[in-house]
Amino acid sequence: MSMARVWRVGSDVDTDVLAPGAYMKHGIDVIARHCLESVRPDFAGGVQAGDVLSAGPNFGIGSSREQAAGALHHLGVAAVIAPSYSGLFFRNAFNLGLLLLTCPQAEQLEDGASVQLLLQPDGPQVILADGGQLACAPIPAFLMEMVQAGGLLALLKQRNRSASHGV
């Protein structure tokens, strides 16, 4: 399993920070370039596919705009790790194939650290470089399935195909 670099942000990161309103009329590629720019100007340009974002409580509060989750997914973020999320953002993230880990100790993760994610069904774990582990809340199986399929649209397409093949 590959190591992921941690990008750290604070608490109450809102959807205007993730997907600023001024760019909402554009496509996800443009919005993603401005993702988190008011709190982490180095993020959108520096993040690599497979990196993870760690945050304080209440990540994703605010608007229903799913581009907030879409921008992170577009940038290749493998998972967000935070103690709590806005419920609306939580649904949007899984619908777009972005994994969210609910981790009470997320704030122990240091910026720039390397971690591994262990996605076991009874509760994912974040494995630290020193071997320490942070436990995360279990994720309902149907949401895990959605993320693995690449999101809700991909899942609907799979189901359409199965239905048309009489499966």
Place this chain on the structure above:
Amino acid sequence: MAPLFTPQTLAQKLIARAAGRSRVAVGEIVTCRVDLAMFHDSSGPRRLKPMLDELGAQIWDTSKVVLVLDHYVSTSDTDAQKIVEVTRNTARQWKLPHVIDSEGICHVVLPERGHLHPGMLCVGGDSHSPTGGAFACYMFGIGATEMLSVCVTGEIWVQVPRTLLLQWQGRLQRGVCAKDMMLHTIARLGMNGGQYQAVEFSGTAVTALSMPERMTLSNMSAELGAQVGLIAADATTVDYLRATGVAPAHLQDVSSWCSDEGAPCETHDFDASLLAPQVAAPHSPANTRTVSEFGNVAPGIAYIGACTGAKLEDLRAAASVLRGGRVAASVQLLVAPASAREQQQAEREGTMQTLRDAGATVLGNSCGACAGYGATFPAGSTVISSTARNFKGRMGPPSVDVYLASPYTVAASALSGRISDPREALA
């Protein structure tokens, strides 16, 4: 033997009906039939059409869909105009029977046109969709991809929430209103204090409120992070909906849309009679304190707008403070009425004239500066606003400072040039 009666919350009853069940348990995940899906020009066709085409699917029931053009309609730039054009073309192509174009903000025009009634389960492509909870509808916001799924299947999953019962007893003072109640609640419980559970408003101070004021409570449940903000149906609900043309059949026996006595709730008590006007400092609605603590703040812009703060009742509140007065020379007062029909009523009764006489500039019936999608406030400005959110960078560049308050307080502050207690102006 008589069956055992297990008291259910309003949230449980609404979900059980939509799931075709006699009862549901807190925490269980159920699939619900959707009675109505609302989306707007930002979350709607421009996002849904490509996905629907990709799937080769069609909308499950266009009679259950309402499209509202409100986010990009007051903006003149070409990208925004293109979004509006795509929205209109798609609406024609899909033959949507319910399209409300440039006539007001979705959360206000939806009930105004009689689309909501107690007992429904509805979704909206906008985070302030809990506004529908004021009509005892289980209504919540979803993103565009999930809306696509609803449009294809007519269904959505819900995890049956716990209920946080916010009990407001006593009577509000003159010049204090639903907006103050919500700012105070958010300060007490926190921005995500609703934990995506159901909030239900009750108590004598809530039942005394008009429907537009109740809508403000439900609307700002979004800022509490609740999935829904419910209010039991009563005679006030029925009177309002009858006037909008809702079929009488939908208004019979609505009194059952309430939480049963003894239903398990986490109760929070509030005393309305002690509540002073509230102001949220930049950059969070939870950053709320009493108005008297902000007397040294001098806003250059006073904004009355949005689904939260520019309904008819909000316009009347502002006018009651401004009547006969003139805004301070240092302040620009902007008023964007939440719907065209409400503005027409405000014109007929003289409310709009009072606002204009005081120096207000009247803007179009759209989300306006609140959404931050079009015309926003200039860099460095200090704004007092009747809207719902003051996140950094939402209503303009990050250097804009937005203070949230009730329309009474916005008006009083516009008059004096400093953030001011409206109870003094009304005395």
